[in-house]
Amino acid sequence: MERKKVIIVKDVYKTYHETKVPVKALRGVSIDIHQGEFTAIVGPSGSGKTTLLNLIGGLDRPTKGSIVVGDTDIATLSDNQLIDFRKEHIGFVFQSYNLIPVLTAKENVEFVMLLQKQPKAKRDARTAELMAAVGLADRMDNRPSELSGGQQQRVAVARALAPKPTFILADEPTANLDSKSTADLLDMMAKLNADEHITFVFSTHDQRVIDRARRIITIEDGKVLKDEWVQ
């Protein structure tokens, strides 16, 4: 049975005009991502992988082409609609964790659910469940500064999962982590992917991530160079 497509990127172009010479970051990229994929977008610096991730995440708009997430062409949404869309459908994990430093781990995880106006009981239950899933049930009341890099990134994953998004976008999630933290984090994400069929899309240079991915999309000069499934 064919799995459901959660992301359809069709003939997407992105040109930046921030410098005197326009920079063509993407030149006609088309990919489909299915429910439950564990996919790495790889490529050298400047190849366009982060640009592609930003476009899929609705953080930026394509110059040309369409990006459909679920049933919505996100390129047609207004800024405010995009914010609401991201809140409901997309989980983000950033390279430098980007937790809210003044809140505890629990509050960081709870934050997006608060924006969604979920009731407290539901928030508390989901936060406890996620903190346990990322192995930090005993660090709920610690602030980010009291956690290691690996632990912070786990909290970031829990935060990304909290609103039950359609997929998780992770931009270089292991770039600031040591080997053990990287392995632990990847184990945890692979387990969530296997057990709960959560879709993960990574942009990465990290061979350790590439080794764990089941699909590797290689981008170079703004084009898809290779798209291979790994057994």
Place this chain on the structure above:
Amino acid sequence: MIAKIAWLNIWRSRTRSLVVISSIIIGIWSLVFLLAFMNGQVNNYISSIIENETSHIQIHTPQFKEDFEVDQLIPNADQLVAELGKSADIHAATGRILLNGMLSSSAAARGVMVKGIDLRLEQPVSHLQEKIISGQPIGSGRKNEIMLSQRMAEKLKVKLRSKVVLTFQNISSDITTAAFRVVGIYKTTSKRNDELYAFADIADLQRLAEMPQGSAHQIALLVNDFDATDTLAAEISNQHQLLKVETYKEISPDLELFNSQIKLNMIIMTTIFMLALIFGIINTMLMAVLERMKELGMLMAVGMNKLRVFFMVVLETLLIALIGAPIGMLLGYLTTQYLNETGIDLSTWSEALEEFGMANIIRPFVTADTFFIISIAVVITAVLASIYPAFKAIRLKPVQALRKI
């Protein structure tokens, strides 16, 4: 949660927040003190004029004020004074004879207005006895006693017990001369008044000017409720329609002008203080926003809408202002209370103050209105100061903000 983040954000850069909070405290403290000082000045000026010159309400015949004719007497003024004095709204009432004349000593002569007073009734209105610096008040029972100001005594080159001669017109328009003995020297806060007035017993002037007993040119009233002066004057005027009843504001319109000028100054000063605060707060909040660009980008990336981001920055600014302002107001209040009790001695500038009829001691005070206005001004200032940093925050594109380290 947004309120909690806003509150905790303030303390992320504790030193910077404390610096801006301190500047708000010092600014509000100074503002409260300055406004209190100006209130004290206004009060000092108005109280001096009321005590030394206008009282709260004055009653004359309608023609008296036009040419100060000696025959423009309120008949049976003593009965009216007694009647008004019984009113629960009136603190004190007194009748006065006012005679323009020439006061001469062996060395000099001066134009003068002699006020004929009943010291027992006059005392609660003008507190004349407290202004005597040597000698004693008139009213010992001896005839033709006079009290001169220190300034007048110096001009006439007379001392206590000296004789002076008063030349004036009696009620029949005949020139009359009478010798008076100086029994008391006084000093008020008004240079102009001290150069113009002298005080004698009302009975002596009535007798010398051949006026009917109990008559007076002027009835002066002090009211119990300062704010009810206009209403009370209107009531008295209705009851005594043949007489002209005037409030201190009508007698001395410059008081109202002075009062409104000071109020305008207060508004200007408050505005200047708030403008100075605005730039300090904008600077701090702008720094707070710019150094959190990445975090703000993340908040927007995960679904915090622009309105919430805007509200969070406004709330942070408001909280900073609302920490500083009450402390500043409390310090301002305590300072004002202390200085109200001790008084601020401006005797170094007494010459200048006397020109304006003001006392040397200023007692600053603040009213609840002042605190209310400052509170509103602080909230408006904080909101205005937050608008630019808040706009800066919501204009961020998450994708650009997240790229920043």
